[in-house]
Every structure is written in C-alpha cells, then in structure tokens.
Amino acid sequence: MPTTLPVPIRFELPDGWRAAPPDAVGAPGAAFVARHPQPDAGFTANITIDGEYRSDDATLLEIAQGSVERLSQAVTSVEVTGSREFGSTAAPGYTQTLAISAVVGGVQRDLTQSQVYLSMLDVADTRKRAVVRLILAATALQHASVLRDFQDFIHTVRPGADAAS
Numbered sequence: 001m002p003t004t005l006p007v008p009i010r011f012e013l014p015d016g017w018r019a020a021p022p023d024a025v026g027a028p029g030a031a032f033v034a035r036h037p038q039p040d041a042g043f044t045a046n047i048t049i050d051g052e053y054r055s056d057d058a059t060l061l062e063i064a065q066g067s068v069e070r071l072s073q074a075v076t077s078v079e080v081t082g083s084r085e086f087g088s089t090a091a092p093g094y095t096q097t098l099a100i101s102a103v104v105g106g107v108q109r110d111l112t113q114s115q116v117y118l119s120m121l122d123v124a125d126t127r128k129r130a131v132v133r134l135i136l137a138a139t140a141l142q143h144a145s146v147l148r149d150f151q152d153f154i155h156t157v158r159p160g161a162d163a164a165s
Contacts (some may be wrong), residue, residue, distance in 0.1 A: 003029055003030065003031050003050060004031055005031045005032075005049065005050070005051045005130070005132060006051050006053045006128075006130035006132075007051070007120050007121075007130040007159060007161070008014065008160060009049075009120075009132060009157055009158065009159060009160065010120055010130065010139060010156075010157075010158050010159075010160045011153060011157045012153070012156040012158045013034050013047075013153065014149035014150075014152055014153050015022065015149075016036070016037045017035065017036055017037070017047065017149065017153075018034060018035055018037065019034050020033045020034065020035050020046075020120045021033070022043040022048075023048070027046075027048055029050055030048040030049060030050050030054075031049050031050050031051065032047050032048065032145075033046055033047070033049075034046065034047045036138075036142075036146055036149075038092075040138070040139045040141060040142035041109075041139060041141070042105065043104060043105075043109055043111070043132040043138075043139050043142075044145075045136070045137065045138035045139070045142055045146045046132075046136075046137050046138075047133070047134065047136055047150060047153060048135045048137070049104075049132065049133070049134055049135075050132075050133050050135075051130055051131055051132035052130065052131060053128055053129070053130050054129050054130070054131050054148060054162045059094075060085070060092060060093065060117045060119060060131065061083075061085070061094055063094075063117060063131055064083070064094055064096050064115065064117055067115065067133070068080060068096075068098065071098070071100070072104070075100050075101065075102035076097070076100045076101040076102055076108070077100070078098055078100050078101075079098065079100075080096055080097070080098055081097045081098065081099050081112075082096065082097040083095065083096035083097070087118075090106035091119070091120070092118075092119045093110070093117060093118050093119070094116070094117045095114065095115065095117070095130070096114075097112065097113070097114050097116050098112065098113040098115065099111075099140070100113060100139040101110065102111070109139060110136055110139065110140040111138065111139060111140060112137075112138055112139070112140050112143035112146065113135055113136065113137050114135070114136040114143075114150055115133060115134070115135050116133070116135075116154055116156070117131055117132070117133050118131065118132045118133075119131055120132060120159055132157075134153075134154060134157065136150035143160055149154065
C-alpha cells in the first residue's frame with residue numbers, strides 16, 4: 001500500500017513521464033511513482049517520492065548514509081559516487097548519486113540512482129520536521145539521458161497541496 005507524505009508537496013512531471021500506482025510497480029513504500037516512457041534493456045527509469053517525519057536531529061547526510069546502508073542489504077553492491085549539500089540553513093538539501101548492481105526481474109543490472117533529500121517544516125506545525133526523498137532510478141546507460149528531466153522535476157517541487165501533472 002502506498003504511503004502518504006508527511007507534508008503536502010506539489011510538483012510537475014517532466015514531459016512524457018507518467019504516474020504509476022506504487023504497489024503495481026513494486027514500490028509499496030513510495031508515496032508517488034512516475035515512469036519514463038522508454039525502457040532501457042527491459043528496465044523503466046522511474047522517479048519515486050517518499051518521506052517521513054523526523055523527531056531526531058539527524059543531518060541529511062546521516063539520513064542519506066542510512067539509506068545507503070539499508071539499500072546495501074537488498075542489492076549486490078552499492079557505491080556512493082558523488083554527493084553534496086545544497087540550499088540554505090532554513091531549507092537544506094542533500095543529494096547523492098549511487099552506482100548499484102542488483103538483480104531486478106531476475107536479471108543482473110547496473111543501475112544509477114540520484115537521490116535528493118529535502119528538509120521541510122510542516123506548514124501546519126513548524127515545530128515538526130519532515131524529510132522528503134526524491135529518487136531517480138535508471139540503468140547506468142540511460143541515467144545521463146534522463147537526469148535533466150529529474151533536475152527539472154526537482155526545481156518544481158514546492159510545499160503545498162498535492163498535485164502532479
């Protein structure tokens with residue numbers, strides 16, 4: 001069953017990308033999934049969104065490292081190939097790129113994930129901090145060709161009422 005985000009956000013999908021039910025595409029923990037119209041070697045690039053309230057003081061770097069640790073238990077290998085902080089003190093962000101080797105659909109695949117972590121205050125109660133994670137997953141070969149779409153998508157993400165187009 002798909003999860004809901006801890007804070008409402010709005011965003012616009014890149015041209016051609018289509019929303020898909022998270023459960024139907026094997027992402028039951030996601031709040032939202034969009035799929036690229038052209039698979040590469042049987043793997044469909046996708047954007048997923050999930051998030052959670054955080055009651056601790058963990059930094060976005062620490063949260064991202066925890067994500068890598070959990071992912072490493074489900075795949076053949078994972079390596080952080082790049083990372084950086086961005087944003088401001090009031091609206092921090094963190095991004096990391098992962099090289100992943102995993103069996104997907106019975107086939108060993110080399111994948112690349114771009115993960116973006118956004119720290120947001122709950123608009124209804126600014127004492128609550130939520131972390132929203134945006135992920136682009138694609139084959140290693142297709143990643144470069146869909147990365148610009150993901151970057152454009154990230155620039156549309158805003159706090160507010162849920163919306164996707």
